[in-house]
Amino acid sequence: xxxxxxxxxAGKSMMVLTGLSGLLLFVMIAxxxxxxxxxLALKPIxxxxxxxxxxxxxxxxxxxxxxxxxxxxxxxxxxxAVPLCLLTSIYLSEYCPRWLKEWxxxxxxxxxxxxxxxxxxxxxxxxxxxxxxxxxxxxxSFTTGYSVLAGxxxxxxxxxxxxxxxxxxxxxxxxxxxxxxxxxxxxxxxQTVKFVVLRKxxxxxxxAVVLGLSRAFGETMAVLMVTGNVARLPxxxxxxxYTLPALIANNYGEMxxxxxxxxxxxxxxxxxxxxxxxxxILSQLVLSRLExxxx
Amino acid sequence: xxxxxxxxxFFKGLMILSSLVIxxxxxxxxxxxxxxxxxxxxxAMITQSPKGGFYMGKQGxxxNAIVGSSVLAGxxxxxxxLLSLPVxxxxxxxLKRNSRFGAFIRFSLDVLxxxxxxxxxxxxxxxxxxxxxxxxxxxxxIAVSLLIFPIMSRAMDEVVKMVPVELLETSxxxxxxxxxxxxKVVLRQxxxxxxxSVLIAxxxxxGDAASVIFTAGFSDYISFSLFRPVAxxxxxxxxQLGTPFPEVQNRAYAxxxxxxxxIVLISVVTRVITRRFRGYIVK
Numbered sequence: 001x002x003x004x005x006x007x008x009x010a011g012k013s014m015m016v017l018t019g020l021s022g023l024l025l026f027v028m029i030a031x032x033x034x035x036x037x038x039x040l041a042l043k044p045i046x047x048x049x050x051x052x053x054x055x056x057x058x059x060x061x062x063x064x065x066x067x068x069x070x071x072x073x074x075x076x077x078x079x080x081a082v083p084l085c086l087l088t089s090i091y092l093s094e095y096c097p098r099w100l101k102e103w104x105x106x107x108x109x110x111x112x113x114x115x116x117x118x119x120x121x122x123x124x125x126x127x128x129x130x131x132x133x134x135x136x137x138x139x140x141s142f143t144t145g146y147s148v149l150a151g152x153x154x155x156x157x158x159x160x161x162x163x164x165x166x167x168x169x170x171x172x173x174x175x176x177x178x179x180x181x182x183x184x185x186x187x188x189x190x191q192t193v194k195f196v197v198l199r200k201x202x203x204x205x206x207x208a209v210v211l212g213l214s215r216a217f218g219e220t221m222a223v224l225m226v227t228g229n230v231a232r233l234p235x236x237x238x239x240x241x242y243t244l245p246a247l248i249a250n251n252y253g254e255m256x257x258x259x260x261x262x263x264x265x266x267x268x269x270x271x272x273x274x275x276x277x278x279x280x281i282l283s284q285l286v287l288s289r290l291e292x293x294x295x
Numbered sequence: 296x297x298x299x300x301x302x303x304x305f306f307k308g309l310m311i312l313s314s315l316v317i318x319x320x321x322x323x324x325x326x327x328x329x330x331x332x333x334x335x336x337x338x339a340m341i342t343q344s345p346k347g348g349f350y351m352g353k354q355g356x357x358x359n360a361i362v363g364s365s366v367l368a369g370x371x372x373x374x375x376x377l378l379s380l381p382v383x384x385x386x387x388x389x390l391k392r393n394s395r396f397g398a399f400i401r402f403s404l405d406v407l408x409x410x411x412x413x414x415x416x417x418x419x420x421x422x423x424x425x426x427x428x429x430x431x432x433x434x435x436x437i438a439v440s441l442l443i444f445p446i447m448s449r450a451m452d453e454v455v456k457m458v459p460v461e462l463l464e465t466s467x468x469x470x471x472x473x474x475x476x477x478x479k480v481v482l483r484q485x486x487x488x489x490x491x492s493v494l495i496a497x498x499x500x501x502g503d504a505a506s507v508i509f510t511a512g513f514s515d516y517i518s519f520s521l522f523r524p525v526a527x528x529x530x531x532x533x534x535q536l537g538t539p540f541p542e543v544q545n546r547a548y549a550x551x552x553x554x555x556x557x558i559v560l561i562s563v564v565t566r567v568i569t570r571r572f573r574g575y576i577v578k
Contacts (some may be wrong), residue, residue, distance in 0.1 A: 003475070004472060004474070006474060007472035007474040007475070008454075009472055010474045011385070011389050011473065011474070014381040014382070014384060014385035014389065015385055015389070016398075017378065017381045017382055017385070018381070018382045018385045018386065018400055021378065021382050021403075021404065021444070022399060022403050022447070024403075024407065024441070024444075025406065025407055025410075026408075028414070028418045031418060031421050031425075032414075032417065032418060032421065034421075035421050060447040083313070083441050084313040084315075084316055085317070086311040087306075087309055087312075087313040087314070088310065088314045088317050090310060090314050091307075091310035091311060091313075092314070095307060095310060096314075103474055104314075104318075106562070106566065107318065107321050109365065109562065110321065110558075110562050111320075111321050111561065112302045113495075113498055113499075113502070113528055113558050113561070113562055114324065114502070114555065115501075115502025115503065115504070115554055115555075115556060115558065116502070116503075116504065116505075116529075117502070117504050117530075117532045117533055117551070117554070118324075118328060118532070118551045118554060118555055119324070119531040120533070120536075121328070121331075121532060121536060121548065121551045122324050122327055122328065122548060124536060125327060125331055126323070126327050136408055138297050143536070154461070157320050160317055160320070164317075177313065186299070187518060188299050188302075188303050190299075190302060190306050191299070191309070205423055214409055215409070215411075217411070218410070218411020218412075218413065218414065219411065220411065220412065220504070220505035221504045221505055221529065221533060222414040225533070225536070226469045240503070244415045245411060245505065247419060248413055248416075249413055249416075249505055249508050252420070252508060265417070266417055266421065269413065269414050269417035269418070272411055272413065273410060273411075273414045276409055276410055276414075277406060277410070279409070280405070280406045280408075280409035280410075281406055283410075284402060284405045284406060284469070286578055288398075288402065
């Protein structure tokens, strides 16, 4: 009897813990919302999101430069990363020999494991000087190197593993028979990939891209180190940018000394949380549906 | 006919090219960190605390940050393991395979995995204010354990899910309860995978800066007190690189090398574990 009781008790307490872990997300949203209430009560949300002037000491909290900066940097990263990742995933899943595919996985995992500060150091040491001395002058624009482009390049490398990993899974979930049918009809390998495999895998690949995008959107340290952090709307990829995560990380020291500043920064984290939440929910829904179909 | 072959070869070439670009970006990063970091490396870096503060300090090392990061990430890993284990057991042993509740929990953990670490930092910071804590080791541990909890539990869940149902049924038919079967059969069977999940989470915890920047603070000294600020390796790198002195910046390269080495080591150990223990699993 004692054993059964133990089993029941353990079950109940595990259930409570599991339920709590499901609540964590809602607790986070609620806590950040509660902390950003003071500023939301004073200023209309449209003025906060679309205002362009940022001066906490003057009581001006316009997030637009930061939102635009985040979008520019994320956009640059996605534009660089998506074609490279797609081609690589297709090569690894459709063309290359099996041993190469197995060999390619550990380096990709390692790439995913490198801390973002190390990417930041690499960006400062390698990418920024190249943009300043080579790429910038090539396009005839003066730049310090600390720019949208630098952030985009570093972020692109950081999201390679995310996109490749999920795309590979999605591609391998396409049934082998589908490929055989197409090949039997006389299509070349590339035609099969283009018309059959990719079409089948499209929703999953989109989900992979959105997950990569969401990772780029919230990435903090590496971006903070290479984008220059100037609170102005960027006009080209050679302009500096200031992203939302960088804003939060840079100002934690002074935020308690200026009224509403902490509230504004926690509102910024709430925005980040909600945006990445939407991206993640959408792509996870697509991926879990795919998984159910293949099982 | 020839057009098709041309297109085939063109795209194949493009694919090989982009695979090489991605592969070489990894090689380039590791090589650059090595080239920049090695000249600045010395024994003092890993055996001493900084002399004269992290900002001006050109002497001494980053032992304070190495110890701080290990203690912080270690503590967070332990807490997160104590939370993950019951959740994973409950999901896989107590719940039915197609349970709605289980699907919801897995979904929400997947979503939590994708939340940026700076948000965990900000959330940890609000918790800290709520409980009247200062930036301290304890606050850092809380923020990092929240950050790595979804990673660890989902990774463990994937491994435990692979344990064949027959094994569990055999255990039940011998009269074992769910708890006993879970702890003594399922866990033992999934042990290598669980170890790798723990290591992956530890690696993520030791390398993350954005979640500790508000919560753990920084300190030039080695301290094991839960209520004092503590140095972390990623933040040490960040601050060192931010100084205007080339000597201190060089130290940032050495620190990056140390951090990268730790991550590479973890990654190698993970592989060894998966390979080594494969033979012990009942299949």
